[in-house]
Amino acid sequence: MSDPDDDLSLPRGAALTARDAQFREDPDALYDSLRVHAPIYRDTAYGRTLLTRFDDVRSVLRHKKFGVDARKSHPDSYMRRVAATGVSGREGQTAYEPPLVLLDDPAHRRIRLLMSKAFTPHAIEAMKPRIQVITDELLATFEDESEIDFIERFAGPLPTLIIAEMLGVPSTHGADLKRWSDKILQGYDPERDVTTQRGLRESYVEMSALLKETVAARRRKPVEDLISAMIRAQEESDSLTDLEIISLCTQLLVAGNVTTTDLMGNGLHALMAHPAQMHKLQASPQLIEQAVEEILRYDCPLTETARIALDELSISGCPFSQGDTLTVSLAAANHDPAQFPQPHEFDIERGDATHLAFGSGVHVCLGAPLARLEGQICLQAFIQRFPTVRPGTESPRRRRLPFFRGFECLPVKLS
Numbered sequence: 001m002s003d004p005d006d007d008l009s010l011p012r013g014a015a016l017t018a019r020d021a022q023f024r025e026d027p028d029a030l031y032d033s034l035r036v037h038a039p040i041y042r043d044t045a046y047g048r049t050l051l052t053r054f055d056d057v058r059s060v061l062r063h064k065k066f067g068v069d070a071r072k073s074h075p076d077s078y079m080r081r082v083a084a085t086g087v088s089g090r091e092g093q094t095a096y097e098p099p100l101v102l103l104d105d106p107a108h109r110r111i112r113l114l115m116s117k118a119f120t121p122h123a124i125e126a127m128k129p130r131i132q133v134i135t136d137e138l139l140a141t142f143e144d145e146s147e148i149d150f151i152e153r154f155a156g157p158l159p160t161l162i163i164a165e166m167l168g169v170p171s172t173h174g175a176d177l178k179r180w181s182d183k184i185l186q187g188y189d190p191e192r193d194v195t196t197q198r199g200l201r202e203s204y205v206e207m208s209a210l211l212k213e214t215v216a217a218r219r220r221k222p223v224e225d226l227i228s229a230m231i232r233a234q235e236e237s238d239s240l241t242d243l244e245i246i247s248l249c250t251q252l253l254v255a256g257n258v259t260t261t262d263l264m265g266n267g268l269h270a271l272m273a274h275p276a277q278m279h280k281l282q283a284s285p286q287l288i289e290q291a292v293e294e295i296l297r298y299d300c301p302l303t304e305t306a307r308i309a310l311d312e313l314s315i316s317g318c319p320f321s322q323g324d325t326l327t328v329s330l331a332a333a334n335h336d337p338a339q340f341p342q343p344h345e346f347d348i349e350r351g352d353a354t355h356l357a358f359g360s361g362v363h364v365c366l367g368a369p370l371a372r373l374e375g376q377i378c379l380q381a382f383i384q385r386f387p388t389v390r391p392g393t394e395s396p397r398r399r400r401l402p403f404f405r406g407f408e409c410l411p412v413k414l415s
């Protein structure tokens with residue numbers, strides 16, 4: 001293992017996150033250097049070890065002796081700093097904590113099994129025509145304009161509109177849901193200030209209150225939506241409680257939305273930066289599935305995730321103790337030349353979908369089929385409707401939040 005005390009030229013803490021301008025604009029250069037010089041790198045500022053090689057990252061994600069429950073990590077660990085809502089059980093009574101993605105077995109297995117009975121491939125496939133309609137309606141709102149912010153007008157609202165409709169949350173709350181999700185997401189910033197934390201807590205409580213009302217209404221009168229399906233989901237005599245359903249909905253709304261927004265934003269940005277690839281996709285729309293996989297690999301929306309050692313163990317000969325936090329870089333793994341030849345080239349015909357953008361192992365993304373479908377339909381529709389789309393007058397601005405890599409603002413010229 002490499003210790004930064006031995007090599008002060010390697011960055012640590014916030015300098016290894018999107019808070020740092022250099023990292024934000026060009027993470028590949030730093031990841032390449034870490035992968036070669038310190039592939040298992042102890043970042044003392046954040047009390048974590050960062051892994052950047054594809055094989056190591058995949059091994060950790062699939063390893064049974066790594067967990068995700070922050071309560072099992074050392075006090076003041078990186079894990080404990082992120083994703084805490086600050087809502088206590090007593091004041092909240094709004095949703096269970098931690099969320100599915102931070103829950104270990106047996107609780108994780110139980111909730112994931114029940115959830116997958118409601119969030120089925122069939123339920124997602126059934127959304128296809130509605131995703132197309134929602135996309136077309138949104139495109140029509142700016143078809144006469146010459147320049148827009150792609151995130152504000154298209155990629156930002158779309159996933160919220162789609163998941164809200166799937167869940168059965170009234171569309172009148174679309175803007176609220178987006179605002180709350182954006183604030184709750186700030187929980188992933190280990191450097192967040194008191195005001196941000198307050199906004200996060202308030203949003204969490206308000207969103208949970210709306211979901212609570214919706215779940216109660218569906219218990220009284222079930223309809224054909226995802227919340228009713230979650231209420232119906234049954235495994236032997238077990239079923240999801242209201243708090244569990246509310247918590248799951250919050251996760252779908254928060255973690256599922258921004259990542260899908262970023263898939264579209266990062267995708268359009270990559271296509272505009274590689275006009276030959278854009279033209280190829282416009283001329284051969286059947287390449288869209290491969291193109292979305294390459295976008296996920298090339299500029300993946302969730303750049304890292306974390307794990308806690310549940311026991312003494314080792315990875316590539318490097319020992320870890322119980323309670324140690326590891327962060328595995330999905331973005332670095334997806335650019336490992338040992339796995340992907342010419343990893344920094346964007347090639348929509350690469351035809352290799354072994355990337356780790358959706359993770360791997362028991363926590364592998366539950367919403368991957370929906371995210372893929374949305375990415376394919378929405379990006380395709382946009383570049384076909386605006387075939388000459390190109391960078392706008394203003395420069396794009398990337399988000400400063402760790403973990404979630406995407407654009408706050410992506411101006412584009414439409415005609």
Ligand code: HEM
Pocket residue numbers: 061068100101102112163251252253255256257259260263300301302305306330356357358359360362363364365366367368370371
């Ligand atoms: C391009 C878009 C998306 C990306 C890149 C993405 C990425 C990921 C990744 C990497 C994980 C695993 C995290 C870990 O192992 O620690 C994950 C988990 C999860 N994702 Fe996604 N996601 C996306 C979209 C969605 C959508 C649309 C939904 C639902 C509407 C969703 C719901 C979830 C849930 C519930 C989990 C937790 C699964 C578990 O812990 O068992 N995601 N996602």
